[in-house]
Amino acid sequence: MSRIDVLLAYPKRTLGVLALVLVAVGVAVGSGANFSAQSANPSNTFTAGTLTMDNSANNAAILTAGNWKPGDSQTGTVDIKNTGSLSGTFSLSRSALTDSDNTNPLSSKADLVVHDCGTFSGATPPSCSTGGTDVYTGTLAALTSSQALGTYAANEQHRYKVTATFNSGAGNVYQGGSSTATFTWNAAQ
Numbered sequence: 001m002s003r004i005d006v007l008l009a010y011p012k013r014t015l016g017v018l019a020l021v022l023v024a025v026g027v028a029v030g031s032g033a034n035f036s037a038q039s040a041n042p043s044n045t046f047t048a049g050t051l052t053m054d055n056s057a058n059n060a061a062i063l064t065a066g067n068w069k070p071g072d073s074q075t076g077t078v079d080i081k082n083t084g085s086l087s088g089t090f091s092l093s094r095s096a097l098t099d100s101d102n103t104n105p106l107s108s109k110a111d112l113v114v115h116d117c118g119t120f121s122g123a124t125p126p127s128c129s130t131g132g133t134d135v136y137t138g139t140l141a142a143l144t145s146s147q148a149l150g151t152y153a154a155n156e157q158h159r160y161k162v163t164a165t166f167n168s169g170a171g172n173v174y175q176g177g178s179s180t181a182t183f184t185w186n187a188a189q
Contacts, residue, residue, distance in 0.1 A: 049086040081157035106177035107141035
């Protein structure tokens with residue numbers, strides 16, 4: 001009998017021998033020595049910053065002018081602070097304008113100046129009587145677009161003085177008129 005005949009005559013032995021040969025080859029190949037190293041950096045943390053603000057007159061009027069006659073002025077101040085951890089671009093807008101008389105709207109005769117008095121120095125507010133810049137000059141009615149106030153760093157705080165003057169050229173048709181408006185301070189990244 002030839003070797004092939006023996007292998008064919010005893011197939012279970014043949015498969016067993018072949019399985020042992022494959023295992024031996026696998027052990028020989030797998031037992032090769034390889035160097036390896038590993039290093040880890042655990043607890044990586046990702047935290048989002050914040051952009052928030054404080055308004056010293058939040059949900060309240062900055063100024064209220066009553067019993068006005070042409071030429072009268074009223075002034076109010078408000079402090080706006082970036083209380084977030086990120087810098088942001090701040091702006092001022094006016095909305096919800098309502099006039100009691102749409103034919104002769106008082107808002108068209110209410111001359112408005114919004115003055116940035118400057119940045120606080122620690123807890124000390126800037127003087128509104130010297131320095132600073134006007135960020136808006138025009139009528140209450142004409143304040144239709146957002147007014148850029150610049151970029152505030154985290155914890156930066158500004159004082160704004162808002163002065164409204166009843167235009168001295170207003171005639172009798174404005175007697176008894178009234179206007180209300182909302183000033184909104186915005187911040188964006």
